Amino acid sequence: MATVHLPIRQLVEFLLRTGSIDSRFTGFDRALEGAHIHRKLQKAAGDGYQAEVFLSAERQAEGITFTLEGRADGIFTDETGTVVIDEIKTTAVPPEEITEDMNPCHWAQGMVYGAIYAAQQSLPELNVRLTYYQIDTDQIIRFIRRFTQQELDEFLDKLLCQYAPWAQRRIEWDVKRTQSLAALQFPFAQYRPGQRAMAGEIYRACRAGKTADCKGGTRLFCQAPTGIGKTMSALFPALKAMGEGNGEKLFYLTARNTTQTAAEDALTRLHTAQPELALRSVTLTAKEKVCLHPDAEGHPACLPELCPYANGYYDRIKDALTALLDGTGSFDRAALAGAAKRFSVCPFELGLDLSEWCDVVIGDYNYLFDPVVHLKRFFDSSGDWLFLVDEAHNLPDRARAMYSARFCKSSLTEAKRALGKGKSALKTALTKADKALLEARKACIQLAPRHSSQTDAADPAQASLLPENTAPALELPEPLYAQDSTVFLQEPPSALLSPLRAVQAPLQDWLEANPDAEVHAQLLELYFAVQDIARAAERYDSHFVTQLTARGRELELQLLCLDPAPFVDASLAAGRSAALFSATLAPPSFYRSVLGCSDARAVALDSPFPxxxxxxxxxxxxxxxxxxxxxxxxxxxxxxxxxxxxxxxxxxxxxxxxxxxxxxxxxxxxxxxxxxxxxxxxxxxxxxxxxxxxxxxxxxxxxxxxxxxxxxxxxxxxxxxxxxxxxxxxxxxxxxxxxxxxxxxxxxxxxxxxxxxxxxxxxxxxxxxxxxxxxxxxxxxxxxxxxxxxxxxxxxxxxxxxxxxxxxxxxxxxxxxxxxxxxxxxxx
Structure with missing residues (x-):
């Protein structure tokens, strides 16, 4: 009997999600991270509340064995002795519109967890509770339903029977792909000098995977001379390893579009050399680059009343997938745009949904490493993934930038000016935040010359920015280091972050209430800047410093990630193995250190050219x-x-x-x-x-x-x-x-x-x-x-x-x- 691994959330959303893409309820994240709210509610629930309970089970339907996995937000026993499965959802939907039947997916997810838990604990019945956290008002709205074990089992069986044709499609494809990759031949008459050595290293890394000594997966650094054909030398052995059951999906990650094209060209060559090759690939491109219906400022217009590709997306996506998965199997940017127009679906979301059915996913580094935009459907938990990281010498600087954030005081001043005259909650919040940054600017100017590491005297022009005998109201901690008008602090300045966080709620209210305003794009940009700095503060630890720089009337606040090693390490640990390659990865000790791969094997291939x-x-x-x-x-x-x-x-x-x-x-x-x-x-x-x-x-x-x-x-x-x-x-x-x-x-x-x-x-x-x-x-x-x-x-x-x-x-x-x-x- 064939077996299919199926995350519970994926099962529920694929079958039951309907309606439209709507950035008003999904694009904003005023609470920063849903997980942060979950932890807050879980902690408030008390000692008897089990949080993030991992559940797994095997169920049969239509001749297929499904291995179901997921994490219940909470499980507890109420005052009547009844077991309760708690499903927590954060939402921006107005409180008056939050109803018991608002989203069938939410009940379904809790009911599947309930079916598994009831069977494991031999419970004749239990309760499923939906806990909605309204992020505008901090309201908590709860709904409870009681189910018997039989009702839950029948519900789960019905879902699995609905999903079975899709599972059968996946099973048949996997068999076809495995046979095809087993017969895969190198697409050239012979290897270039150096290619075979590189291919062998990557093949062995992919086969090794996770071991007792490498719980985070096998890591390989490969320095290979320019011109030997690194792209094919990486893709071919990784695909051969997949054909032997070593890896479920391959992610080819790049720093720039030119290397994405090289990966697409290599796959095309493999298809040309072996026309019967069963291999699906998709190239993911940033939403703003592929949007078919941007607003006047060029931003994606992810509102159903504005964009026909967002309106009704979830009602049409399964028809689009059915047609596309029977096609050629190569979905680059142009192919996605053509399919999106044909089926009236968003090309960006189509690419993401296709990625679950593709064997090779090509995209930018940020789809794995960026804490905000990484592919949560794959990387929020570990999987049997193979990572090929091209031009890996770019990764240290890119990773630092992904985890850092920057904010300028002038954006607050300009936003206040753009809003014009009159009072509002938003203008009040902007004024408070602007005042806090003004005080920090004064403190920065006072501290920097006094602690400057420069041997020259402080610039008189800088000193004159602060009137004599004027002391800032805001006290900054003793600097780690200061130079000219720049100050570095070990801790994030809560006196600045708190008023910036307070801007988010009224700013989103304004954005939602004024979608057609002339200054909407400007305030949306401010919203994302505030959001970025708040997110960076959430992950701030000893690998960060705070940089404050005063320039004239400007103050620039940066939360800088100096050392991305633990974050990169955690991202790579989501997969089976990772091969990071480039023509320049010397010295290897440097890359091992800054990329958190202390145990990685490092090889340097000699140039094969005379x-x-x-x-x-x-x-x-x-x-x-x-x-x-x-x-x-x-x-x-x-x-x-x-x-x-x-x-x-x-x-x-x-x-x-x-x-x-x-x-x-x-x-x-x-x-x-x-x-x-x-x-x-x-x-x-x-x-x-x-x-x-x-x-x-x-x-x-x-x-x-x-x-x-x-x-x-x-x-x-x-x-x-x-x-x-x-x-x-x-x-x-x-x-x-x-x-x-x-x-x-x-x-x-x-x-x-x-x-x-x-x-x-x-x-x-x-x-x-x-x-x-x-x-x-x-x-x-x-x-x-x-x-x-x-x-x-x-x-x-x-x-x-x-x-x-x-x-x-x-x-x-x-x-x-x-x-x-x-x-x-x-x-x-």
């Missing part, structure tokens, strides 16, 4: 340190000219900042006007990016030198193979800009392990250098030159971070020596 195909040179007589940049401009220009004059072709020069880039470009264009240049502008959209790269044509008739920034959109994830790019220059060692935040990061890791400068500056900088240099050699046939411009590249602290295939680097003393070396390289 070393003689890469001409690697350094001019160590140039300093690009910030203090030396003005003096270095002409020397850098001359070195770039020698690089590109050696051979006609396309080149890139990568800089540590836009300001330095513009300085050098201005000098270069003036002194070498015969060389065509192209300059990267900040904030390029996808179309402008594509237009920029289109200039790098194969075998060009004239030389082109592109000016870009390290760590930017052209510094990694760009594949200009063959003659589309034959050389690049790396100007500087890529260190992040020195600022109070980076200094706080340095101090944190100095206290943790004594490697503060490495963790905050050197390792991230060299990562950008290696990524940029990796743009040149993309295939075994490529030849190209890389020029390093900075004296620090000759220091042991940096040389030890070079990859093995850089052993043949040549240090040169002048541009004349460089020209001769390049001529020799190209003549070979």
């Amino acid at each position: 070393a003689e195909n890469l001409g690697l040179y350094c001019l160590p007589n140039i300093s690009t340190r910030y203090r030396d940049r003005e003096a270095s401009v002409q020397a850098v220009s001359d070195a770039l000219a020698r690089l590109v004059q050696a051979r006609t072709g396309n080149y890139f020069a990568f800089f540590p900042s836009y300001a330095y880039l513009r300085q050098v470009h201005e000098d270069f264009a003036a002194r070498y006007p015969g060389i065509r240049t192209l300059v990267q502008e900040s904030r390029l959209d996808d179309a402008a990016r594509a237009e920029f790269l289109a200039q790098f044509v194969p075998d060009p008739a004239e030389t082109l030198l592109g000016f870009g920034v390290m760590g930017g959109i052209f510094g990694e994830g760009v594949d200009l193979a063959g003659s589309r790019l034959i050389g690049c220059a790396i100007v500087g060692v890529g260190l992040p800009q020195v600022n109070p935040q980076q200094e706080m990061l340095r101090r944190y890791y100095d206290a943790q392990n004594g490697f503060g400068f490495d963790y905050a500056y050197r390792y991230p900088g060299m990562n950008k250098v290696l990524q940029a240099a990796g743009r040149v050699i993309r295939t075994p046939e490529d030849r190209g030159a890389v020029l390093l411009l900075d004296d620090r590249f000759a220091q042991q602290e940096y040389i030890r971070l070079f990859p093995p295939h850089w052993r043949h680097i040549r240090y040169l003393r002048s541009c004349e020596e460089l020209a001769a070396a390049l001529q020799d390289f190209w003549n070979k």
Whole structure:
């Protein structure tokens, strides 16, 4: 008899949920997290109340064994001795509209828990209680119904019989998929050098899964050279492991859209090579990018009266799924948009619902790691998931940003101004919060110069922001560290967070009451900013600091996650195994530490490409340190000219900042006007990016030198193979800009392990250098030159971070020596 694992909530919502998507009741979360309210009510219930009771059972229906699992919010015995199953729901529905029959799913969930518990405890009857917590008014509204064990069993059996055709569809697909993956062949005639080694490592990690020693799942860091075909080297072995029963679903997680496309292309190639391959995939894209019916400001309009794709969504989704699951099985952004129009359903929600029926889910890091938008349907509990994390060198900074939050005082001032004259509960709350941040700004200005780590005297302009003899009413704790007008605190400032939290309720009331107001988008943005800061405060612990920065009339409040390790670790523990791969994951101790993978296996594969195909040179007589940049401009220009004059072709020069880039470009264009240049502008959209790269044509008739920034959109994830790019220059060692935040990061890791400068500056900088240099050699046939411009590249602290295939680097003393070396390289 076939077995299907089925979460109880998924069973109930799939069968019984009806109606429309409505952001008024689902998009807002004024209580921050439903779990927070649950804990509050559970704690208030007293000692006899069992909270979060895990229940599981096996039931048969229509020849299928269902393994049901879920957590009852509460179980207790009332004063009459009757057992009660408590189902807690937070809601923004107005109190007068909360009725006993408001949502059949809520009763059904409690009744399924009741059926399981009654059978296990041999109870002839029990009560199911619905507890609604109204988040606007803090009202608690309860409804109770009594059921016999027979009634509960019959109800559950009826649900399972309804679900059985869908379960049978899943069973048949799983058999077909397993057989298909068992026969899966590598889609190329042979492996590229290095591909087999990488595939073997990932295959073994996926097979190992969770063990007594790896309860959080097997973790693998794989540093693999650019150009060996990492995407296929990761996907193919993971799919083979799935075909052997090692993994139920594969999540391919990326930092940018270009790598999502690479994963889609790899799957297409597998389908092309094996047309009978039974494999479904879906690519998840942010709601604002795929919305078919945005409002005037470009935001998703998730209201049934405004959006035909939201209106009646749950009444149509099963018909859409029935049709789509019989189709090709590849659902990228374009396919989802087409299906959404065909069935009049929201493309974003369609993608999420399809993900439960797909074998491969492609999406951004945030679908696993972000505490707000992660896929709760999969990751609120652990499962037999395989995680492939592409370009994993991006994850530390991305993870820090996901767990941090930022809020500016000016958003309160502007909101008050936007509301105009007159009194209201919202204006009162905004005024109180604005006053608290004003007082904090005064305290910040007073504290920062007094505790500044700078040797220079405090800036008189900063000191003059606060009138003499004016003491702020708000007292801040003693700073951990202060520089200029920035103060860091160990604890979150409750004197600021409390008035900000108090803004949420009246702000949502206003947003719901004034959906057509001209300033609705502005106040909605404020709502989400307040929500983010409040959420970050909920998870604030010793891995965070508070940053307060005063600039003129502005105060910026940030709750900064310095160390994302425990959060990333917890996210990865939701799966069976995780392979994190990139061309640059050195040193492995750094990534193990910042990503919470202390026991992870780390492998570094040698470059399979002939070393003689890469001409690697350094001019160590140039300093690009910030203090030396003005003096270095002409020397850098001359070195770039020698690089590109050696051979006609396309080149890139990568800089540590836009300001330095513009300085050098201005000098270069003036002194070498015969060389065509192209300059990267900040904030390029996808179309402008594509237009920029289109200039790098194969075998060009004239030389082109592109000016870009390290760590930017052209510094990694760009594949200009063959003659589309034959050389690049790396100007500087890529260190992040020195600022109070980076200094706080340095101090944190100095206290943790004594490697503060490495963790905050050197390792991230060299990562950008290696990524940029990796743009040149993309295939075994490529030849190209890389020029390093900075004296620090000759220091042991940096040389030890070079990859093995850089052993043949040549240090040169002048541009004349460089020209001769390049001529020799190209003549070979």
